[in-house]
Amino acid sequence: MHYHLIGIAGTAMGSLAGLLRESGHQVTGSDEGVYPPMSSMLDALGIEYSHRFDPANLEPEPDVVVVGNAISRGNPELEAVLERRLYYTSAASTVKEEFLRRRRVVAVAGTHGKTTTTSLLAWLLDSAGLSPSFLIGGVAENFGTSFRLTDSELFVIEADEYDTAYFDKGPKMWHYLPHTAVLTNVEFDHADIFKDDEAYRFAFARFVNLIPRNGVLVAGSESETVRELAARSWAPVEWFGLDGRSTWRATGMEFGEELTRFELHKEEEALGTFETPLVGDFNVRNCLAAIAAARAAGAEWDGIREGMRTFRSVRRRMELRGVVGGVTVVDDFAHHPTAVHGTIQAARQRFGTDRRVIAVFEPRSYTAQRREFQEPYRQAFQDADHVVIAGLFHPERYDTTTGMDPDELTAQLRADGLVAWHEPDVDQIVRTLVPQLMPDDVVLIMSNGGFGGIHGKLLDTLTAL
DSSP: OOOEETTTTTHHHHHHHHHHHTTOOOOEEEEOOOOHHHHHHHHHHEEEEEESOOOGGGGOSSEEEEEEEEEHHHHHHHHHHHHHTTTTEEEHHHHHHIITTSSEEEEESSSSSSHHHHHHHHHHHHHTTTTOOEEEEEEETTTTEEEEEESSSEEEOOOSSSEOOOEEEGGGGGSSSOOOEEEEOOOOOOOTOOHHHHHHHHHHHHTTTTSOSSSEEEETOOHHHOOOOOOOOOOOOOEEEEEOOSSEEEEEEEOOOSOEEEEEEEEEEEEEEEEEESSHHHHHHHHHHHHHHHHTOOOOOOHHHHHHHHHOOOOTTTTTEEEEEEEEEEEEEESSSSHHHHHHHHHHHHHHHHHHHEEEEEOTTTTTTTTGGGHOOOOOTTTEEEEEOOOOGGGGGGGTTTTTHHHHHHHHHHHTTTTTEOOOOOHHHHHHHGGOOOOOOOEEOOOOOOOOGGGHHHHHHHHHH
8 A cells, every 4th residue: 555644754653654664565755854863764764755745745646644643734735635535544543553453562651661661671572582563752772763563463562642643632542452551650741732630641541441351451559640540450450669569579779880780579479680771760660560561471581681681771761972071971851850850860870979960951842841840840850969951942832820930940949059050042051061060970961852952062062172
C-alpha cells in the first residue's frame, strides 16, 4: 500500500514511516523544516518527502493518509485530503492495525520514566534472545534507533498519553492493545491537553481497563494514584518500588559514576545483585519495572542480568555531552518538577555530593510555563547549588495569573540560600555562566527541546578558554 504521512518529520511520525517502509509499504510524506537527524534517517530508508505542505504531494493518490497530531485545520494538504474525501487516519491507529493487532504488546505508560523503561525493556528482551519489535519516543542507544520491526510476536511500545490527532483528542495509548502493561506513576502533566487532574487520571484509568484478564499490569507501588487505578485492573497486578509493599523491590543501592548496584527481591525471594549504568532512585524504579515486565513476557534471568549490565540508556537522559577543563556538561530531558528534582538528585548520586551542581533549566513545555507549577519548581531545585532559569518558550501565551514568573522564582530561590538568576538569552547565559565555573563543577542542562544549542555553545566556549 501507499502511505502518505503529513508531518513526517516528527519523532513519532518518522519512526512510523520507518516501520511502514520496513514492512514493505510505499511511504511518502511532507513537513516543514526537515533537518538531521530525521532527514538523514528518511533518506537512508529511501523515503521520499516534501519540505512543504502542498496538495500536489497527494499525487498520485495514496491509499492511506496519516495525519500527524501536530497538523491542524487550515493546513493546505489536510484541507485537500478532506475535500477529496481521501482515506485518512492517525499514527496511533496505523500502529495498532499494522503492527500491534497480531502481536503480544508490552506497553509502558506513566507520567515519568516511559522512554527509559521502554528502551531498557526492549534491550532486556533482546538480550534474552526474544528479538522484540519496538517503537520508542527517543533513540535507544543500544539499538541506535527509535524503532525496529522483527518476526517476534513481542512488540514493545512507549504508551504516550498525549492526544492522537486533531480529529481524535484521546490519548495515543488507548490505541495500543496492551497485554503486559507498565504503569510507572501518574502525576498531573500536559495541562494543554487535560483540563485538570481528574481528566488526566481518567486517561490512565481507561488504559488500565484495556488490559485483558490473561495479561499483567506492572504497577508502581509508591504512586497513590497508580494504586487506586490498579485496584480496578481486570489483569493480575505485580507491584514494583523501593517500599515494602512491592512484589519487586530493590535494597542495598550503591551509586557510582559508572555503575549502580542493588539487590533484587521478588516477594521474599532474594534474586542477587544487579548492575546498571543508570543512576538515581527513579532509575532503579525504572529497572524494577522493566525486569518485572521482561519476566512477564518470558525473558530468562541470564539475559535480563546481562541486559541490565550492558544497557546504554537513551539520548537526552542524563547524557554526558562533554568534559572540558574539569567541567562536566550533562543533558537531560527533564521538564516536570518531579523529573527535575529526580534528575538533580541523580546527578548528586552519580558525581558525588562534594561537587557543585549547576542546574540550567528552560521552561519550555506547557506544564513548565504554568504558574501553578512555580512552587513545585522552587522545591525541585533545592538540591542544586546554582540555578539558572531561562526565558519562557512562549511568554505571549501567558499573563501574570497563568504564567510562571522566572524573576520571582529566582528571587525565591535566592531567599532559600541558592545562587540563582534568570536570563532569557541563551548566548548571554553562556557568557555569564562560564566565568563562574570551576573544575569539578557539573552543569546539568534540562529542557524538553533544543534550548538554542546551549550544550554545544557552552562546551565550545569552555574549550576556547
